[in-house]
Amino acid sequence: MEKIRILVVDDHPMVIEGMKAILQQISFVEVAGTAGNSFQALELAETLQPHLIITDINLPEVSGIELTARIKKNYPAMKVIGMSTFNDRSYISQMIQSGADGFLVKSASREEIEQAIPMVLDGQLYLSVDVGMNRTEKKNLQHQPVITRREKEILALIADGLTNPQIAEKLFISLNTVDTHRKNLLAKFETNNSAALIKLATRAGLI
Amino acid sequence: MEKIRILVVDDHPMVIEGMKAILQQISFVEVAGTAGNSFQALELAETLQPHLIITDINLPEVSGIELTARIKKNYPAMKVIGMSTFNDRSYISQMIQSGADGFLVKSASREEIEQAIPMVLDGQLYLSVDVGMNRTEKKNLQHQPVITRREKEILALIADGLTNPQIAEKLFISLNTVDTHRKNLLAKFETNNSAALIKLATRAGLI
DNA sequence: TTAAAAATCCCCCGAAAGCGTGATGTATTC
DNA sequence: GAATACATCACGCTTTCGGGGGATTTTTAA
Structure with a gap:
């Protein structure tokens, strides 16, 4: 079976190296490449066509959130896992909004990463255990409009x-327009x- | 000038001892007594009539939140500072709801405690620096209905x-009653x- | 036991929200 | 050039909300 090809994006060389080292210990994956910023990441996504991108959220200039959005627009099938030092809910929410498939804290263990990758490839949403949400909350995130x-x-x-x-x-703008937007919001949130x-919306970190 | 008499409440002997040790280093205060649970605390509040009570939030049986509410009801002039290992916002909010005058994390330094006591005695709301709120947020807490x-x-x-x-x-209940309650809520939150x-209300941790 | 606080109930009325349905202009992407 | 998503606008209709009163009954605390 073909190995899962991964692109790692982070502006800290140490994190890149650390992640590479961990990924190399996992038999079914392969580090296709690494990038230090979003521009590089977009280029490599194009040329390497990785199955999965693991990216830092706090990237300089173009953030990981923005990067995720672009990736998802250009290559909807490509999976993206966001990574951050903090398990900040609003970050996670924003990542999900941008179409990310998972979230890891940087302190994640090899075991956790090994578990996250197949889940995400399978189309499931993976959230780092540190995020400390119960299943209902995670489900809500998945169904977050x-x-x-x-x-x-x-x-x-x-x-x-x-x-x-x-x-x-x-x-x-017209009152009618506002009304329409409000209606759409109500519909999206059911x-x-x-x-x-x-x-x-507050719970989803959108306010 | 009379020393500020303090009652310390916590179910962990170690915390009691630690707090006592710190308070003894502060010239203008005096540890009037210590209690290991809420019942004891209420008794001592009655007999000792301390100026200030520093209590853990997570007490067995009757929580520090409940204790605070009872203290404030019985002796409105008595000040109460809540204490917790975690700087959980909802805890803080609940303490404020119960009428507490301040909040400290257990990792607070002597300096911080020394600063908190006069502030609270002066009628101001003290929140541990670790809580990480800006002034606006703190003000909102104070004006939280x-x-x-x-x-x-x-x-x-x-x-x-x-x-x-x-x-x-x-x-x-009647529709009118619900309507009245709703109106009162709107009025309280202005x-x-x-x-x-x-x-x-969400921001205040009430939901 | 008595006063205060909380919870209960009632009515009017205008403004806003909510629901349905349809339509147009305009970027952006394929 | 077609398709898609987004933002824009329109209108009629019903329900709910929000503001203004005032009143009575439990509960609770002093």
Whole structure:
């Protein structure tokens, strides 16, 4: 069986080396290449066509979140696992929003990484054990709707207590448009009023 | 000037001893007594009438949160500082809800404790530096409204997306009553719609 | 036992939210 | 050049919310 080809992205050489060392201990994977920034990563993704990309979230200039979004747009089949020193929920949420398939803390063990890779390749969402979420929470993350920029903007204004007319005035758009966006938000979160919407969105780290 | 008399409450003897040792290094305070549980603490609060109580949050049987609430009810002038290993926001919020005047992580230094005591005695809210909140957040905590049990219950249902009629049915009470509670919540949080209410309440750790 | 706090209930009314359905312009991507 | 996703706008209709009152009954604490 073909080995899983992985591209590792991180701006710290030490992390790259560490990850390489760990991956080399896993029989069914192969480090296809490494990159120190998002531009390099995008190039290598093109030329190497790896099965999986493991990338730091905090990259200079173009963040790992942005990188993930671009990767997913260009190569939807390619899997992406985000990595960070902190298990910050909002980071995780943002990664999921961008289409990431998993999240690892940098302190993750070889065993954990070995477990994460097949899961992600299989289409499941992997979250580092350190993240400390129960299954329900993880499921919620998986079913977390992806919202557009405009929707996010309006979501924040709703959370601030603005009414539709007020939002319309503030954004120089029609009341009807605001209403449509609000409706789309309610539909995406499968709720039927703003109170529940704000609760879910807050929990998802979107506010 | 009279020394500040302090009652220390914790179920771990080691913590008691450690806190005592630290407090003894501070010139303007005096350890009036120590307690290993809430019952003992309440008795000593009565007999010793300390100016300040420093209590663990995680006490067996009756928690530090509950203890704080009772102390504040019986002796509103007595100050209470909560203590915990973790700087968990929801714990802090609950302590504030119960009327606590400050919060310390157990890893707090002598300097920090020395700073916290006069502040709290002065009527200010002290939060351990480790809590990592900016001033705005701390202010919000101070102005966090205290809500009743019933209000909290209804708040949760609103956050779940239930409408007033649905809540009324669920709790076997009149629609008007639910409406009144909702209005009181809106008034307490100084908002004018449920979306903002849920945002603030979530941020306050009430949901 | 008595006063205060919490929970309960009631009504009116206008504004906002929520639901359905459809349509157009415009980037961006394939 | 076609398809897709996004943002924009429209309208009618029903329900719910939010603001303004006021009132009574439990519970709880002093």
